[in-house]
Amino acid sequence: MELHLIIHGQKDLAGQLYRQLREAIDTGRLAPGTRLPPSRLLAEQLGISRKTISDTYAQLTYEGVLVGKIGSGTFVNTRAARPDRRREGVRFASQDNIERWANLNTRLSHPGNEGTARADFIGGASTQLQFPQEEWRRCVNHAMRQMSGHRGHYSRPEGITPLRDGIARHIAYARGVNCTLDDVLVCNGAQQALDLLARVMLRPGDRVAMEDPGYTPARLLFQTLGAEVASVPVDAEGIRVDLIPDGTRMIYTTPSHQFPLGMPMSAARREALLARALELGALVIEDDYDSEFRYEGRPTDALQSLDRHGVVAYIGTFSKVLLPELRLGYLIPPPNLLPALVRARQISDWHSSTLPQWALSKFIAEGYLLKHIRRCHGIYAGRRERILARLEGDLAPWLETVPSVAGFHLTALCRTPVRVPLLAELARKVDVGLYGLASFYDHVPPREGLILGFGAIDTLDIDPALDKVRDLLQQLG
The missing domain is CATH 1.10.10.10 (Winged helix-like DNA-binding domain superfamily/Winged helix DNA-binding domain)
Known part of the structure; x- marks a missing residue:
């Protein structure tokens, strides 16, 4: 050059x-x-x-x-002085909107490696140590060979055919999702799937109902696109369907592992939700973010498998199963929505990078994905049991567990008043990462508690870390 x-x-x-x-x-x-x-x-x-x-x-x-x-x-010269390029810029006519975006409170942003504690109970993160490097390297080499045979054209917005076929087969087997490869839209993670659905389905002022507490990035996305977000309380069976307001155009829910509390939605509540969506003419977004990992009871199929009228859009991601850095997820919308979503994807970023798509399609086809899930399931189950034992043991005076059968985080509610922000601050000083529950509430009065992720923490670090948490709780009285 x-x-x-x-x-x-x-x-x-x-x-x-x-x-x-x-x-x-x-x-x-x-x-x-x-x-x-x-x-x-x-x-x-x-x-x-x-x-x-x-x-x-x-x-x-x-x-x-x-x-x-x-x-x-x-x-x-790397030692040459760099000028300060920050200058007072012009105030744009859209300055208010710029500042609104700049001041968004992205409370689920993950810290970089330098910002994590040695024993980190962060939710939604998996451990690099479990990632099958050798198998993935072979799949990347396969992807390079596949790409060398192409002429450098843009790929299809919905994703390459082998990956869409692999995803359809995997989620039909693992989650009971009713789909074929023609129903699959590959996305850059679940967040892009949400963005595409919101752009196609909503206009400013339209109403979206979502769980409270719930997934903050989804709420922020809907609000920044001009939607009115109706916060609907949850109980032991999931979202309170009877409180979903009239005029709702879209309903966002996490039925298999409610985020952040963790309980699954009951069968009766699922049927009621589908009936309410059909009555409203509303789309149900099912975010099935980490349900490949299930530890108790009979496996529950996805809500989408019960849908007989085409009102459910199913979202999944490989960020939890493999690595967040891959930025690959998928969307299974109702058939009549797919053409519009493909057009929206095309004018957004056209398509996901084809190199990881080819690699992941090979990874699934060779059986590496299921093997990896089984291996991680055993590791996560052991970590989960260890945390549960402590929550039901010496931590029981302060914390009680919300029943949960899937995923790789547990939620513990405070039995007695605990200053959770102070607890998290003190824990950070002894190299333990703790994360509070209250920030995920919107209109419902928040409950104090902790989200204890066990995907990224090493098994041997759990007990020493919880010993420190217990000691801090004793000091806080």
Whole structure:
């Protein structure tokens, strides 16, 4: 790639070259560590003498802006001072909207590796140690071979056929979802599936009903698109269908493992929800985010499997089963919605990256996905049992468990008044990550409690970490 420099005329060649290079470095267009073209090559590109190039490089090297490395070339000095590019910008006519987005409270943002504690009970995260690196590497190599046979065209918005077929077979087997590959839309995670559904289904002012407490990013998404979000309480059987208001256009729910409390929706409540949606003409969004992992009782099929009228859109993700960094999920909408969603996807980002799609399709076809789920299920079951034993043992005076049979987080409600934010702050100081429940409530009066994720924490760290939590609870009285 050529360095973008423009020389005008035949006067002050060295000055023109110096000023353009210096400006490119000072503004950050040439980043620290960037290798500059050899003087001979740059001279040919610009049509000026090699000596002019060499003299300019020498002057910038003297000023400490460039550095020469014998046998390697000339580089932008990594120690060169970078200018502060933050300037007071113009106030746009849409400034109010800009500030509304900038000030969104994204309470479920995951910290980077540097922000995690040694023993972290963060929810929705899996451990890197369980990821099948060798199997995935073989699948990526397969993906590279597949892509080498294509001509560099854009792919299909709904996803490559082998992956859609693999997803359809997997969720029919594991979750009882009624679909074929023609029903599958591959997305960049579950959040994009929500975004597409909201863009196609809603106009500003339309009403969306969702569980309270519930998944905060979904609520924020609906609100930023101009929808009115009706917060509907939940009880031991799931969302209170009788409280879903008239005029609702869309209903968001997590029936298999209510987020964040964890209880499954009862069979009677599922039937009532489908009947209410049909009465309203509303779409039900079933977010089945982590139900591949089930520990007690008879497996419960997805709500979508009960749908006889085409009112349920089923959303799944590989972020919980594999890794969040893959950014791959899927949407199974009612058939009459799919064409509109495909068009919306096409004008949004066209399609997901095909390399991980090919790799994941091979991963599923070779049986690696089911093998990985079975392996993780055993590990998560052991961690879950350990946390439950402590919650029912020495932590019982302060915390009580919400019954849950799936996923990889547990919710514990406070039996006695506990200052959970203070508890979490003190726990962080002893390298334990704790996360409160109250922030996931909207209009319903919040219950204090903890979300205890066991996907990312090592099994051997659970008891020492909970020992520290117990000691802190004792100190807090």
